[in-house]
Amino acid sequence: MTDGKKKTPGASSGNTSGRGQRDLKVRVKTAKGRKLSSKLWLERQLNDPYVVRAKREGYRGRAAYKILEIDERFRFLVPGARVVDLGCAPGGWCQVAVPRINALGEKKGKAQGRIIGVDLQEVDAIxxxxxxxxxxxxxxxxxxxxxxxxxxxxxxxxxxxxxxxxHRGTDHLRIIALCEAAAQLAFDVLEPGGTFVAKVLAGGAENDLQAQLKRNFTKVVHMKPPASRQDSSEKFVIATGFRGRRDAAGEDGEEQDEG
Structure with missing residues (x-):
């Protein structure tokens, strides 16, 4: 039960009258055996409003807000949709999808969707x-x-x-390879008109991937959602209007970049 007042993540509710705004940033003390990089990572986690919000709202990680924000713009997680989440651990993207596609059938009069989560490791039930x-x-x-x-x-x-x-260059190549493999599976399992969404890293090695997506989808868009950390080079590619697999060069789809 709440008091009906909406709170901003990270906001203070204490009495600050006459004292000014307090600095509420959490600082982590240096502990024996803890590397500086670990200390800085922990501080960032503790002070990240998306991490705080995820804990409060029951999501398994801040990444849940990335797919939520992407779907707010492109609206592909709709009641009745059949969804495949690749590399789904720990499950935040699946958690977002469940109510939107009506996977539990709770929205009466709406089609019930299905979601398959796939990962190399075991994932706790959702x-x-x-x-x-x-x-x-x-x-x-x-x-x-x-x-x-x-x-x-x-x-x-x-x-x-x-x-x-x-090594940034190596990591970029690895994630592009993963995204290309995910795209190949998408070409085999998507219904015509379907949507493919995947994380990539900015770095200039994704030309082949873009060419494949433009051949197979009517529109290809890049987006960096607000939940994606500003110091990260990650962005997401959203390909809509699947045409059916087209391995040979053909008519190019429309490609755009969005903020």
């Missing part, structure tokens, strides 16, 4: 989500996904990132 441990790069992964889903998908989405090497 109501309304069918979770599977699978390497989506396996040769028959697309057939398995379609069998679990009972047909084609309307949305394939991915927030996957390869383990950081500490």
């Amino acid at each position: 109501a309304g989500v069918e979770l599977h441990q699978l390497d989506f790069m396996e040769d028959d992964a697309d057939e398995k996904v379609k069998a679990w889903l009972g047909g084609q998908a309307d949305v394939v989405m991915s927030d996957m990132a390869a383990a950081s090497s500490g």
